[in-house]
Structures are given as C-alpha cells and as structure tokens.
Amino acid sequence: VATLATLGVSFADVSITGTINQAISVVSDGGSTTTTLGNRAYASGDSLITFAGSEDLGDGMKASFKFEPRLNIGGSDATAVIKQNEKTKEVSVDGTNGIFGTNREAWIGLSGAFGTVHVGNNYTPMFNQSGSGYDPNGFTNMPAYFGSYLMSFTAKNSIDYTAPKFIEGLGIQLNKGFANKEGSTDGDSFGWGFSYTNSGFTAGIGGEKTNKTAIYKDLTTIPSDKDMDKLSLGAAYDFGSAKISRSEEHTS
Numbered sequence: 001v002a003t004l005a006t007l008g009v010s011f012a013d014v015s016i017t018g019t020i021n022q023a024i025s026v027v028s029d030g031g032s033t034t035t036t037l038g039n040r041a042y043a044s045g046d047s048l049i050t051f052a053g054s055e056d057l058g059d060g061m062k063a064s065f066k067f068e069p070r071l072n073i074g075g076s077d078a079t080a081v082i083k084q085n086e087k088t089k090e091v092s093v094d095g096t097n098g099i100f101g102t103n104r105e106a107w108i109g110l111s112g113a114f115g116t117v118h119v120g121n122n123y124t125p126m127f128n129q130s131g132s133g134y135d136p137n138g139f140t141n142m143p144a145y146f147g148s149y150l151m152s153f154t155a156k157n158s159i160d161y162t163a164p165k166f167i168e169g170l171g172i173q174l175n176k177g178f179a180n181k182e183g184s185t186d187g188d189s190f191g192w193g194f195s196y197t198n199s200g201f202t203a204g205i206g207g208e209k210t211n212k213t214a215i216y217k218d219l220t221t222i223p224s225d226k227d228m229d230k231l232s233l234g235a236a237y238d239f240g241s242a243k244i245s246r247s248e249e250h251t252s
Helices: 002-007 125-130 142-147
Strands: 014-020 023-028 032-040 048-060 059-068 079-085 091-094 106-112 114-124 154-162 170-177 189-199 201-210 215-217 220-222 228-238 243-251
Touching: 023 228, 125 170, 125 201, 125 228, 142 228, 170 201
Parallel strands: none
Antiparallel strands: 014 048, 023 032, 032 079, 048 059, 059 106, 079 091, 106 114, 114 154, 154 170, 170 189, 189 201, 201 228, 215 220, 228 243
C-alpha cells in the first residue's frame, strides 16, 4: 500500500457522489437564544462529498482509494452559531471559515484473497461492526447523536484490516491507530470488531483500547494518564416493513 501511495497509481474507475443537508435550529434556555445554521449530524444529517476509485491489478488484487470530507456549504467549519442574550440583546456569531471537514474516511487500500487493508483515516471496527447498523435513528439526529456519544467513529493515521469471508455472513475487522507522538505511544489505539448476518438477523461486538488518552465526563474532556477501554454491542432484526434493534456502549 505504501508503494502504491509513493508511486501514484492511476485509477481506472473513479466516482464522485455526495449529499447536501442544511438545517436551522433555534434553542432558548430562558437566558439566551441560540440560532444554529448548518448541518449538524443530529439535526439533518451531514453533508458530504465522496471521491472513490479502484484499479484491477490482476491475480485477484485491487487497489482503491476513498476521500470523503464533510461538506460545510455554509462556509463555516461545522456550523455558524448566532447567539442573542435575552437581557442585553447582544448578538455574537461563532464559526470558523472552511468548506471541508475531515471527520470521515480518507484512505488508500489494497485488497485480494488475504482480505482488505486500508491506510489513512478509517471508520473503526466499533462503528462498522457493532454500531452503525443497530441504531434505528441512523446516527443522524438528536437521540442517535447523544446515544452514541461513547462510540469511536474514526481512527486517524491508522492501518485497517478486514478479513475475507471465511464463513458466509461473518465480518472481522482490526485497526491500529497512531497518535504520531515522538518517543511516545500515548494516544495510540487498537480496535477490533466482529459481526454476523443471516437473513434478517444481524449482531455485532466491537472494542477499542487507547493508550493514556483523555476521558469524557459530563460532555467535557479531561486529560488522563490512564488507558481507555471501550466496548460496543448491537443486534437487530429486519422484518422488511419494520426493524427492531438494540445497541449498547460502555467505557472504562
């Protein structure tokens, strides 16, 4: 994969797709009113643009890439937030310039009989194997956003491996992430995930261990010198016209 990235492979099959969503939300807590303009995930779903491509290398080998930045069509990174104090009537605007966000996939990969390897910014095994398929809200609105707060979505600077289908319906994914801190493994992570699908039934389990990382409490970030362990479980059954599901996330 590193050789492919260095030489610069020309891909025969390239596609460009995307989604644009915008929302306006107004929240008043009695002391101030906040108007949010943008595409927050829990409001209307992210906007994004996807560049993807692949090249058949022969002998069952294929090179591929994917670059999927979040698209901020309002021109601000995440959202533009307008706040007005009810008492003073003062108005302030928060938001930074920028069209593209980087919280989604961006990788170059190689696949074959051995499985698939991606290098870059990858969705974690927790998200792919035990998270994304089990939330009835689809991770796009308020209940899903806060219900999935403990979930790891992406692993930056990571090597990701997905095993071939040794057993029909069985998914296996491993991921090693690097914080790229000189002389230290603080922030490095290792993730794993397994899933099984048979007809309308699917279930998954995934975990992640991050070395000496920040912990999250009461929606705030607290520096920590301890390792963080996460575990996610999910199950669902699709009846065709309806779907029931259950998911849990734990951290320690």
